[in-house]
Amino acid sequence: xxxxxxxxxxxxxxTENGAQxxxxxxxxxIVERRLSPGTKLSESDVGSLFNVSRTLxxxxxxxxxxxxxxxxxxxxxxxxxxxxxxxxxxxxAARRLVEPGILRSAAERITPAQLKHLRQLLIEEGRLMxxxxxxxxxxxxxxxxxxxxxxxxISGNLxxxxxxxxxxxxxxxxxALYGQSSASSCGHAExxxxxxxxxxxxxxxxxxxMLHHIAHIEADLDLRERKSFGLKEAFER
Amino acid sequence: xxxxxxxxxxxxxxTENGAQxxxxxxxxxIVERRLSPGTKLSESDVGSLFNVSRTLxxxxxxxxxxxxxxxxxxxxxxxxxxxxxxxxxxxxAARRLVEPGILRSAAERITPAQLKHLRQLLIEEGRLMxxxxxxxxxxxxxxxxxxxxxxxxISGNLxxxxxxxxxxxxxxxxxALYGQSSASSCGHAExxxxxxxxxxxxxxxxxxxMLHHIAHIEADLDLRERKSFGLKEAFER
DNA sequence: TAAAGTCAGATCGTATACAATTCTCTGCAT
DNA sequence: ATGCAGAGAATTGTATACGATCTGACTTTA
Numbered sequence: 002x003x004x005x006x007x008x009x010x011x012x013x014x015x016t017e018n019g020a021q022x023x024x025x026x027x028x029x030x031i032v033e034r035r036l037s038p039g040t041k042l043s044e045s046d047v048g049s050l051f052n053v054s055r056t057l058x059x060x061x062x063x064x065x066x067x068x069x070x071x072x073x074x075x076x077x078x079x080x081x082x083x084x085x086x087x088x089x090x091x092x093x094a095a096r097r098l099v100e101p102g103i104l105r106s107a108a109e110r111i112t113p114a115q116l117k118h119l120r121q122l123l124i125e126e127g128r129l130m131x132x133x134x135x136x137x138x139x140x141x142x143x144x145x146x147x148x149x150x151x152x153x154x155i156s157g158n159l160x161x162x163x164x165x166x167x168x169x170x171x172x173x174x175x176x177a178l179y180g181q182s183s184a185s186s187c188g189h190a191e192x193x194x195x196x197x198x199x200x201x202x203x204x205x206x207x208x209x210x211m212l213h214h215i216a217h218i219e220a221d222l223d224l225r226e227r228k229s230f231g232l233k234e235a236f237e238r
Numbered sequence: 239x240x241x242x243x244x245x246x247x248x249x250x251x252x253t254e255n256g257a258q259x260x261x262x263x264x265x266x267x268i269v270e271r272r273l274s275p276g277t278k279l280s281e282s283d284v285g286s287l288f289n290v291s292r293t294l295x296x297x298x299x300x301x302x303x304x305x306x307x308x309x310x311x312x313x314x315x316x317x318x319x320x321x322x323x324x325x326x327x328x329x330x331a332a333r334r335l336v337e338p339g340i341l342r343s344a345a346e347r348i349t350p351a352q353l354k355h356l357r358q359l360l361i362e363e364g365r366l367m368x369x370x371x372x373x374x375x376x377x378x379x380x381x382x383x384x385x386x387x388x389x390x391x392i393s394g395n396l397x398x399x400x401x402x403x404x405x406x407x408x409x410x411x412x413x414a415l416y417g418q419s420s421a422s423s424c425g426h427a428e429x430x431x432x433x434x435x436x437x438x439x440x441x442x443x444x445x446x447x448m449l450h451h452i453a454h455i456e457a458d459l460d461l462r463e464r465k466s467f468g469l470k471e472a473f474e475r
Numbered sequence: 476t477a478a479a480g481t482c483a484g485a486t487c488g489t490a491t492a493c494a495a496t497t498c499t500c501t502g503c504a505t
Numbered sequence: 506a507t508g509c510a511g512a513g514a515a516t517t518g519t520a521t522a523c524g525a526t527c528t529g530a531c532t533t534t535a
Contacts, residue, residue: 018312019489043516054490059517063297067304069397075255076496076517088396095397098339106335159325160306160332164401256519280486291520296487313487313526480533488525495518505508 020060023051027061031070031081032146032173033139038083042071069171082174086224089175093219096168100149100215101208103165104195106156108204115155119196122148126189142173148192172218179222188217257297260288264298268307268318269383269410270376275320279308306408319411323461326412330456333405337386337452338445340402341432343393345441352392356433359385363426379410385429409455416459425451 027047030036048058062079065071073079084092122144129141146169153165191214198207264284267273285295299316302308310316321329359381366378383406390402428451435444 045516055517056489056491060297060300063300064304067301077498078516091395091397094343094395095401098343098395098398099336102335102339106331158328158331158335160328160405161335164332168397282486292487293519293521314528315486476535478533478535480531482529482531484528484530486525486527488523490521490523492521493519496516498515499513501510501512503508503510505506 019053020057020064023047023053023057023061024064026051027065028068028070028170031065032170033142034173034177035139036081038081038174038178040081042079042081044079068167070174082171084171084175084178086179086226088171089179089222089224092168092171092175093215096172096215097212099161099164099168100152100211103153103156103158103161104208104211105204106158106161107152108199108202108207110157111155111199116196116200119148119151119199122151123189123193123196126192130189145189145192146170146173175222176218179224181223182221188214191217256290257294257301260284260290260294260298261301263288264302265305265307265407268302269407270379271410271414272376273318275318275411275415277318279316279318281316305404307411319408321408321412321415323416323463325408326416326459326461329405329408329412330452333409333452334449336398336401336405337389337448340390340393340395340398341445341448342441343395343398344389345436345439345444347394348392348436353433353437356385356388356392356436359388360426360430360433363429367426382426382429383407383410412459413455416461418460419458425454428454 027036027042036042042062044055044058044062047062048055051058062071062073066073066079070082071079072082126141126144126148129137129144149169150162150165153162156162191210195207195210195214198204198210264273264279273279279299281292281295281299284299285292288295299308299310303310303316307319308316309319363378363381363385366374366381369378386406387399387402390399393399428447432444432447432451435441435447
């Protein structure tokens with residue numbers, strides 16, 4: 002199932018196991034939007050939730066803050082990150098900058114088996130789309146990101162892979178905040194088109210489609226400056 | 239002087255101050271090669287060196303491990319990272335993938351003042367090259383990286399900027415390990431060429447030069463597989 | 476003599492304890 | 506009623522304590 006969940010663990014990243022598990026659990030909760038941006042994550046609460054001391058909870062929160070999923074404010078605590086409009090734009094700018102290159106690398110190295118695996122991922126994604134219910138929705142969000150992550154994995158560059166993990170995770174936060182269309186199924190078809198181009202070894206088209214795809218996701222966001230209603234306007238009516 | 243040292247601090251990164259200072263001090267030492275790859279960094283030693291408890295030392299080491307500058311092995315301790323050949327290649331592959339895009343972004347937004355600033359940086363770099371002594375060597379290493387970092391800063395994308403910081407820092411480790419030419423002055427002239435192209439708004443040439451520049455740095459490395467003499471061969475002769 | 480077993484020292488993993496800071500609520504003065 | 510001040514609670518920052526694991530040397534035994 003989540004075949005890449007393990008593969009994404011950097012091999013040299015053999016820090017202690019306790020904090021890591023908590024970090025992963027929290028990250029999953031954030032990415033799947035069970036935790037909303039801005040939610041306070043107090044060290045004691047996290048600790049008691051996972052039955053560990055504040056020490057480990059704190060370490061996990063610190064780790065997530067390096068990934069940009071949690072923002073810790075000195076002497077105030079940790080919160081699920083609440084990306085600003087600027088951050089949101091920068092996250093997608095980074096993806097536009099990086100993903101074509103990753104795709105190009107991946108296209109050069111991809112094996113038939115990996116192509117098949119990609120197709121399977123796509124099918125799974127489609128299946129989830131047609132299913133209803135909270136848990137299917139969450140799985141769909143994850144699957145949608147996994148497509149991009151799998152490409153990064155195929156590219157064979159662990160560093161870019163880790164970077165993409167960060168970008169995809171943060172994108173999920175941005176979509177949670179600024180997404181408009183209820184259909185989080187952003188561009189399932191486009192994923193398929195990219196795979197098809199990949200099968201044809203048509204790298205340039207694939208890259209072009211990828212850029213288009215990212216733009217498409219971004220277009221579904223409401224990234225306009227909200228001039229934050231001056232309190233009066235917010236309540237009148 | 240180090241005008242970008244401050245600018246590079248992510249604004250939201252307001253974690254506690256204690257561990258951060260230690261982390262920065264250690265990073266500087268690693269990047270300037272006062273600490274060699276493989277050096278053991280025990281929590282107690284780091285702590286007593288900075289007159290803090292193991293708690294903070296540990297936090298700093300964890301942070302550096304997220305940046306790839308330190309590798310912590312479970313129950314064994316932390317060491318200055320010792321990038322493998324694969325890692326080294328991936329670091330430079332990532333730079334080739336990312337830097338042209340950053341440069342393009344930077345070229346679109348660069349102001350005359352920033353161009354001037356870049357020129358100044360270049361001059362400073364040249365001055366350090368002609369100076370002798372350990373401390374000048376260290377400053378030169380830093381200055382050489384700062385050129386790339388400054389471009390990332392100009393690009394206006396904090397996320398890419400942070401990523402470049404990581405890549406430049408890790409590059410320094412790779413060069414320390416696999417660099418051949420005693421002249422660490424890798425491509426000072428090329429920096430100048432890129433600036434010149436930038437002044438002419440000749441973005442394509444600038445990108446091309448950048449790629450060439452990175453390739454040039456990489457070419458000065460000895461990234462050949464060393465089949466690590468099987469102990470017997472190492473001594474028979 | 477060489478291999479295996481054992482023990483002490485060092486180092487890390489985690490929990491707990493105490494200090495410092497921030498937040499909130501109450502009470503008083505204006 | 507508003508605004509300020511201060512006490513108390515809650516939360517984070519840092520240090521210390523204790524158990525777990527690894528390492529290396531010494532001893533034992535075949």
